Amino acid sequence: MKIKLLAVGKTDDKNLIQLIDVYQKRLKHYVKFELEVIPDIKNAKNLSEAQQKEKEGELILSKLQNTDQLILLDDKGKHYTSIEFSNFLQKKMNSGIKQLVLVIGGPYGFSEAVYKKANGKLSLSKMTFSHQMIRLFIVEQIYRGYTILKNEPYHHE
Numbered sequence: 083m084k085i086k087l088l089a090v091g092k093t094d095d096k097n098l099i100q101l102i103d104v105y106q107k108r109l110k111h112y113v114k115f116e117l118e119v120i121p122d123i124k125n126a127k128n129l130s131e132a133q134q135k136e137k138e139g140e141l142i143l144s145k146l147q148n149t150d151q152l153i154l155l156d157d158k159g160k161h162y163t164s165i166e167f168s169n170f171l172q173k174k175m176n177s178g179i180k181q182l183v184l185v186i187g188g189p190y191g192f193s194e195a196v197y198k199k200a201n202g203k204l205s206l207s208k209m210t211f212s213h214q215m216i217r218l219f220i221v222e223q224i225y226r227g228y229t230i231l232k233n234e235p236y237h238h239e
Contacts, residue, residue, distance in 0.1 A: 083174060084114040084181045085224060088145055090138050090188040091122045093214045105221040112228035117217070118145065123188070131190045139193025142185055150183045152200045154192055155216060157202030164237055168227035186216050 093099055102117070109115040120141045126134055146152060151174065162170060174182050184204070185196070192200075206219050229236035 083179055084116070086097060086116045086150075086181055086183045086188070087217070087220060088095060088118050088120060088142060088183060089186040089213065090120045090142070090218055091213060092119055093217060095214055097220040098214050098218055100223055103121045105218070105225045108225050109221070109228070112202055112225075113172050115221075115224070117221070120145070134188060135190050135193040138188045138194075139196040142187070142192070142196050146183060146199070147181065149179070150181045151177075151179045151196050152185065152196075152202075154196065154200045155184060155186045155206065155220060156191065157205055157208075157210065159205035161205050161208075164223065164226050165230055165239065167223055168230035171224070171227045172231055174183070184220060186220070189213065 092162050093102070106115060106117060120138070123134055123137050124131065129137070185192075187196070206216065206223070211219065
């Protein structure tokens with residue numbers, strides 16, 4: 083299985099970029115992982131929230147293959163402990179899917195078309211974090227999940 087993280091908008095914080103790179107490199111030992119950034123919508127300030135979500139949704143959907151499993155990072159999604167998330171990853175691997183796609187949307191969330199296409203929603207916290215920080219958190223949690231599955235001494239419980 084391959085994991086792709088789609089994220090709307092670029093990260094301009096060099097520290098976050100460096101930390102994300104650290105976990106991306108670590109993940110290479112466990113799974114094929116790709117982070118793809120969907121550029122910010124041009125002239126977004128001239129668009130309504132709905133129009134922005136619609137345009138971002140079209141770009142997100144254009145990046146998917148028919149066989150992809152799509153999971154949205156959404157504040158109304160399912161909450162997991164790290165161990166439960168590692169079990170989630172194991173179930174996805176066992177199901178034989180080719181690619182698991184996790185998506186971090188834009189500032190207003192997702193369009194209805196993206197919600198309809200999704201196979202599930204995942205929430206990392208009841209708190210709100212910047213979209214840039216969520217990238218780091220999810221990449222670290224994917225790494226943590228694989229170390230748990232391999233019984234490696236990264237996670238302590």
